[in-house]
Amino acid sequence: MNILLTGGAGYIGSHAAVALAQAGHQVVLFDNFCNSRHEVAQRLQTIIGHPLVVIEADIRQTDLLEKALRDHAIDAVVHFAGLKAVGESVAEPIGYYANNVQGTISLLQAMHNTHVKTLVFSSSATVYGVPHYLPLDESHPTSATNPYGRTKLHIEEMLGDVAQSDPTWRIACLRYFNPVGAHDSGLIGEEPNGPPNNLMPYLARVASGQLPQLNIFGNDYDTPDGTGVRDYIHVMDLAAGHLAALDFLTTHPHGRYVFNLGTGQGYSVMEMLRAFETVVGKPLPFHIAPRRAGDVASCYANPGFAASQLNWRAKLDLKAMCESTWQFQQRAARG
Numbered sequence: 515m516n517i518l519l520t521g522g523a524g525y526i527g528s529h530a531a532v533a534l535a536q537a538g539h540q541v542v543l544f545d546n547f548c549n550s551r552h553e554v555a556q557r558l559q560t561i562i563g564h565p566l567v568v569i570e571a572d573i574r575q576t577d578l579l580e581k582a583l584r585d586h587a588i589d590a591v592v593h594f595a596g597l598k599a600v601g602e603s604v605a606e607p608i609g610y611y612a613n614n615v616q617g618t619i620s621l622l623q624a625m626h627n628t629h630v631k632t633l634v635f636s637s638s639a640t641v642y643g644v645p646h647y648l649p650l651d652e653s654h655p656t657s658a659t660n661p662y663g664r665t666k667l668h669i670e671e672m673l674g675d676v677a678q679s680d681p682t683w684r685i686a687c688l689r690y691f692n693p694v695g696a697h698d699s700g701l702i703g704e705e706p707n708g709p710p711n712n713l714m715p716y717l718a719r720v721a722s723g724q725l726p727q728l729n730i731f732g733n734d735y736d737t738p739d740g741t742g743v744r745d746y747i748h749v750m751d752l753a754a755g756h757l758a759a760l761d762f763l764t765t766h767p768h769g770r771y772v773f774n775l776g777t778g779q780g781y782s783v784m785e786m787l788r789a790f791e792t793v794v795g796k797p798l799p800f801h802i803a804p805r806r807a808g809d810v811a812s813c814y815a816n817p818g819f820a821a822s823q824l825n826w827r828a829k830l831d832l833k834a835m836c837e838s839t840w841q842f843q844q845r846a847a848r849g
């Protein structure tokens with residue numbers, strides 16, 4: 515298939531590009547590079563072994579999206595493009611709605627106008643809000659605790675309406691849990707601008723000496739060691755989940771489907787720190803800080819629906835997540 519990846523130069527999109535290209539698909543990246551580096555395209559070519567098309571544009575430029583869909587005879591779109599920083603979304607909600615929601619409307623218009631009706635959307639476990647029970651399955655009630663999460667909920671709802679209105683659409687919303695790790699080449703990985711918000715890139719910068727210590731946000735949660743528990747999933751497992759979702763959409767009836775992409779296994783912040791220390795081979799400085807506003811004690815997936823429907827399961831363990839993060843940090847990350 516010819517597959518357009520919006521946000522394809524970003525962290526998850528670039529890893530999915532590798533998985534899709536290596537499975538024999540033609541991938542076209544469509545990215546405005548607002549949160550990614552131009553070097554990613556070159557590095558992807560090194561990994562994949564052949565050039566790939568990169569279009570530098572904003573998804574709100576509907577005419578350019580339409581042109582890309584037509585020029586490259588696109589069969590399906592994987593829609594990664596979006597802003598994702600929770601704190602920033604609280605400070606700048608208009609920008610988040612404009613980029614994520616308006617951007618998705620623009621994409622849907624372009625797809626509608628060019629009769630490309632197969633879409634995989636990057637959703638998030640954040641749509642479950644505060645967990646009522648664990649593990650989280652797809653029928654857990656949804657809610658938003660911040661504007662970023664609300665953009666994901668709005669988009670999922672829009673996609674439901676679109677699928678309902680026209681029986682030729684096939685849409686999968688993939689609710690990612692906590693993606694971490696990097697491709698084993700060490701050439702691509704997660705590279706946030708400025709101090710990382712997320713645990714793994716923060717740990718990597720503490721290990722490399724760019725940050726003095728890890729601040730552990732609370733050790734008085736109702737968890738085995740008091741620190742927050744999350745479902746960390748290796749980004750290459752996540753990438754494989756996109757391949758599985760596209761295979762599913764092309765072999766199943768129309769509609770909008772929702773799948774959790776997680777491992778089902780929760781690890782605490784302290785367990786993550788210890789696992790990273792083992793890989794790095796030295797103790798890492800940390801400090802117990804107050805809880806971070808908006809955090810929950812535990813969040814992890816029931817991955818059973820994706821396993822039964824997509825024939826997909828996460829395979830890579832915590833050691834692989836830490837090793838690949840550290841390899842990328844040493845080989846190719848900024849700084």
Ligand code: NAD
Binds near residue numbers: 523545547550572692
């Ligand atoms: P990322 O920031 O690394 O990648 C997003 C890419 O989209 C970037 O390359 C950015 O330049 C591009 N982009 C943003 N707005 C754009 C626009 N208007 N037009 C064109 N390109 C644009 O983020 P990521 O971690 O790879 O996340 C990808 C998707 O997955 C996002 O939609 C995010 O909300 C979702 N998601 C991420 C996580 C996570 O923890 N990383 C978890 C759940 C869901």
Ligand code: WQD
Binds near residue numbers: 638714716728
């Ligand atoms: C993980 C754990 C922190 C940093 C976020 C978004 C979510 C989704 C994934 C997009 C928590 C603790 C962290 C640090 C710490 N993104 N922590 N010190 O909050 O589960 O999810 O990313 O959809 O929407 O909210 O991930 O990596 O920030 O935190 O102690 O410096 O690590 O408190 O327990 P989170 P995270």
